[in-house]
Amino acid sequence: MNNKMDILSAKNLSKFYSKNKGLFNKQSINLRAVNNININLKAKESLGIVGESGCGKSTLAKMLAGLITPSSGEIxxxxxxxxxxxxxxxxxxxxxxxxxxxxxLNPRKTIYQSLAAPLKYLRNLDEKEIEKEIKSIIKEVSLKEEFLNRFPHEFSGGQAQRIGIARVLLSKAKIIILDEPVSALDVSVQSQILNLLNDLQKKFELSYIVISHDLAVIEAICDRVMVMYFGDIVEKSDAKELFQKPYHPYTNLLLKSVPKTNQKIKIQNLIETELPDPINPPEGCSFYSRCENKTEKCKDLNPEETIKENRKFKCFFPNN
Amino acid sequence: MINFLKLISRNKLALFGGILLVIIFVVSFLSPLLPLKDPDVIKTSDRFLLPFSEGYLLGTDHLGRDLLSRLLWGTRLSLLVGISAALISATIGSILGTIAGFYGNKTDNVIMRIIDVLMAFPYILLALAIVAVLGPGLFNAMIAVALVNIPFFARNIRGVTVTIANKEFIDAARLSGMSNFKIIIYEIFPNILPVIVVTISTTVGWMILETAGLSFLGLGSQPPQADLGSMLGEGRSALIVNPHTSYVPGAMIFLIVIAVNLFGDGIRDALDPRLSKGELVKPQPVTQIKSNGNVENKSNSFLSVKNLTTAFEFDNKLHLASKDVSFDIKKGECLGLIGESGSGKSVTALSITCLVASPPGVIVNGSVKFQGDDILKMNYEQIRELRGNKISYIFQDPLSTLHPLIKIGKQLEEAFIEHNHQKNKEATLKGKELLKLVQIPNIENVWNSYPHELSGGMRQRVSIAMALTNDPELIIADEPTTALDVTVQAQILSLLDTLRKERGLSVLFISHDFGVVSQICDRVIVMYGGQIVEEGKTENIMSKPRHPYTSQLMECVPHIGFGKRKLPTILGSPPLIIYKKEIGCSFASRCLFKKDNCLNEDIKIVRKGDSEVRCLYPHE
Incomplete structure (x- = not known):
């Protein structure tokens, strides 16, 4: 699993949150957020993690960045x-x-002060070098120098996101995790930011892990995609193949649900949309209750990762 | 700083308190320089002279000492002690609170339990105990008062720190390589400083009072040294015969405390960003209308909006949020309203039943005819009768529109009873029927749940059910699926579509997403910069947009099936607020097809066939 080529790899990564049952009840309940995940990221690659709210994608990303300590596994x-x-x-x-x-961005600091922090503490540069670096990076993300002395509330979402990108670049880190990089932005600004991220990746030889609920965003900037459901990776594949031919029924459902401009709505039959209970996860496949291809087998057994034509997925009865 | 003083002086009482405080400070701190008698010189022949006696402006006390001199010296001492105590307890309390709030878990538990123990004692008893241990004296009294007030600061500051420590910029600072200590100093401290200042300003009055209390009991300043509390204590024995010896220090304490508190309130108002913008003014139930009512609207449509212009008023200046918006909705039609943030789409939707918060919202012009009656000319009672009855709303975030503390079933019943004045029994039946209609599984369970116990999709179903309670004829849905996951979104859209067709509802559907709008809308309006730029049948707009904004926007939305690629973009970002004076096309600066005369004059909307477009050079 841990290939020498990998710039980042994680093995059997899990995160459980435990909570005491009550004030006087010492017994604790475990809440499953991320369950036994393996990830590898190659240099200069961008890997997309897609899934709906509550699937554990943000928890996973924060563990990789060292912001949350994993319950088990190694990174x-x-x-x-x-x-x-x-x-x-x-x-x-x-x-x-x-x-x-x-x-x-800290509301009480100017942009310059926010950008200077990584240079000062991570790279130990002096005042002069800091100024030089900041001025050059601000050009890289197409912002004006006069913005540097302003405060965060004076910026639009798109501009603030460019500042965020600049801050990340200043650390000289090669791996960058992008958590929903455009979901807070206006439609007309999203594509600017996505293009900028693509350009910067080539220029600075960066590796991205992109987290999003928006399949179109993932497709536009990722080489490989992992689909997460209920703390688990249910399918991983090259982006192109995944979007053309989804194997896992959940991936298929996601793709089908994206509204398209050239078609009227199809009547949906109401299948359950609720996620399973994270305190008491099901024994079999976690997607069972929503699945179109389910059988009795899926209810009792949790599918292992299957490899077929260079694609990995966890399903007994894949589509296609 | 000047701005800050201006903000404080808006509050007249705070200004009064501030001035009073400055006078007391200047006079008492100048007392060593003023031509006063020695405050400690005893002259028993002049005891208990009344105020305005010769040589003694405020009279003398039981030992014949000059009360004016003692008052000023005493005030100086009391202020010094009170303020020092406030600073000490603010410093220690804030440090403890910050540490507890920042590190959380065990640290938090240990610190806060100790604080709880301190708070469990009545403060004056605790202060007495501390003085008893340390021995009487002004300095020890100050320490006692400071210690007693630490819990107050620690708890306040801890609360604020917890919220700030969970903000994303703290994680960002951590990723910038800052240590915990530096994060506290450089990131957290500047954000809690206003809270500390406000807490000091509101408690310093108390501290002065408490020190005076200790001195009054003889535990603070020792004779012959004067402070306000000990003066009161000495005057107490002569309270009946010579009350002026008590009145003089008493009045001073009263003045100081009231001045400090008024001024403290002023500081709080000035430092609280919500208060400084005047947002805590209670909004009126209907938007203020400043229209001269001369918009002619002869339309017989089900809903007809004509020249609707809504603005926000700040500092007596009007900032237009929507400008001359006109459209019709037919019975049973679903009209989509597309736009980005700041396009004026939500303001337009809210203006229809005068729901824009006022102040600052003002409807400047226009007419909204609903089934032949102009809503903008109705009184509050008539509008209220329409809202939630014939016209109902569905908003983006049901968690903020449903009451968090009332069970779903109860809320549905109330919505019904409010307009129908019928009994609970019928309301329950109706409510359950509605939950069934919006395809909620396990109705009994949902009926007895609180909003936060349901998933986003279920909550949105409940708010749709609520919108349908009184069999409305028009539903205004403002981004009803934006907060939902794609799979849930598809279900909610399907539900809305079925319902409106079954019941012949008219729908105004607001969204930023072309995909969503084209799924359920018959006609689409595109708004930009507060104006309608294009209107037409959904299929026509989706396949052949005519306004450059519509076409450019549709191109730059990523679609699935095209792989990793460079996306087409629109330069710049949408305008946030439009000012009246700007002339010409608001999209011109970002338009690929701009020509010189686009900025010369306001562009009129031109109808061609069944579509309208506001552009001099539309795509053909």
Whole structure:
């Protein structure tokens, strides 16, 4: 699994949140967020993680960036366990870009002050070098120099997201996690940011992990895609193949549900849309209750990862 | 700083408190320089002289000491002690609160339990105990008062810190390589400072009072040193015969505390961003209408909106949010309203039943005819009768429109009873019937749930059920599926479509998503910069957009099936607020087909066949 080519890999990664049952009840209940996941990311590659709310994709991403401690499993960045990195060294290698561009900037600091932090603390540059770096990066993300002395609330979403990108780039990290990079932005601004991310990836040889609920966004910037459902990866594949020929019924459902401009609505029959209970996960396949292809077997057995034509999925009865 | 003073002075009482405070400060702190008698010199022959006696402006006390001099020296001392105590407890309390809030878990538990123990004692008893241990004296009294007030600061600051520590910019700072200590100093502290200042300003009055209390009991300043509390204590024995010895320090304490509190309130108002923008003004139930009512609307449509112009008023200036919006909806028709943020689509939707919060919202012009009657000319009672009855709304976030503390069933019943004045029994029947209609499985369960116990999709079903309670004829749905996952979105859209066809409802459907709108709308309006730029049949607009904004916007939305690629873009970002004076096409600066005369004059909307477009050079 841990290929030498991989810039990042994670093995058997899980996260459970435990909660005491009550004030006087010492017994605790485990809430499953991410369940036994393996991930690998190659250099200069962009990997998409797609799934609906509550599937654990943000928890997974935050564990990779070292913002949440995993319950079990190991994460290696450049073949070194992240626990073996020195304090404050990890952000030099992996960075996280947040969904809401405005709230990821301190409201009481100017943009210049926010951008100077990674240069000062991660790269130990002096004042002069900091100014030079900031001025050059601000051009890279197409912002004006006069913006530097303004405060976050003076910016539109698109501009703030460019500032977020600049901050991430300044750390010189090669792996960047993009958490819903455009979902807070206006439609006409989304494509600007996606193009910018594509350009910067080539220019600075970055590797991306892109998290989104929007399949179209994932398709536009990713080479490979993993589909997550209920804390588990149910399908992984090259982006092109996944979007042309989804194997897992859940991937298929997602693709089918995206509204298209050239068709009227089809009547949906009401299949359950609720996720299983994370405190008491089902024994069999977690997608069972919503699945079109289900049989009795799926109810009792949880499918293992199957490989077919270079594609991996967890399903007994895949589509196609 | 000048702005800050301006904000404070808006509140007249705060201004009064501030001025009073400055006077008290200046006079008492200048007391060593003023030509006063020595406050401690005893002259028993002049005891208990009344105020305005010769040589003694405020009279003398039981030892013949000059009350004016003692008052000023005493005020100076009391202020010093009170303020020092406030600063000490603010510093220690804030540090404890920040640490507890930032680190959480065990640290938080340990610190806050100790604080709880401190709070369990009545403060004056605790202060007495501390003084008893340390021994009487002004300095010890100050320490006691400071200690007693630490819990107050710690709890306040902890609460604020917890919210800030969970913000994304703290994670961002961590990823910038900042240590916890630096994060607290550089990221958190600037954000909690206003809270600390406000808390100090509202408690310093208390602290002065508490120190005076201790001195009054003889545990604070020791004779002959004067402070306000000890002066009161000494005057107490002569309260009946010579009350002025008590009145003088008492009045001073009263003035100080009231000045501090008024001024403190002013600071709080000025520092709270919500208050400084005046947003806590209670909105009126209907939007203010400043229209001269001369818009002629002869349309006989089911709903006809004509020249509707809504603005927001700040500092007596009007900022237009929507401008001359006109459209008709036929009975049973679903009209889509597409636009980005700031396009004026939501304002338009809310203006239809005067729901724009006012202040600052103002409807400047226009007419909204619903079944022949102009809503903008109705009184509040008539509008209220329409809302939720014949016209109902579905909003983006049902969690914020449903009452969080009332069970779903109860809320459905109330919506019914409010307009129908019928009994609970019928309301229950009706409510359950509606939940069945919106295809909620396990109705009994949902009926007895609170909104937060349901998933987003279920909540949106409930709010659709609620919108249908009184058999409305028009539903205004403002981004009803934006917060939902795609699979759930598809179901909600399908539900809305079925319902409207079955019941012949008219729907105004607001969205930013072409895909969603083309699924269920018969006709589409595209808005940009507060104006309608294009209107037409859904299929026509989707296949052959005529306005450059519509076509450019449709192109830059990513579609599935085209792989990793460079996407077409529109330069710049949409305008946020439109000012009246701007002339010409609002999209011109971002338009690929712009010509010189696009900015010369306001562009009129031109009808051609069954479509309208506001452009000098539309696509043919």
């Amino acid at each position: 290696k960045i450049q073949d070194k366990d992240i626990n073996n990195y020195k304090k404050y060294e990890l952000p030099n290698h992996i960075q996280y870009m947040f969904q809401d561009p405005i709230s990821s």
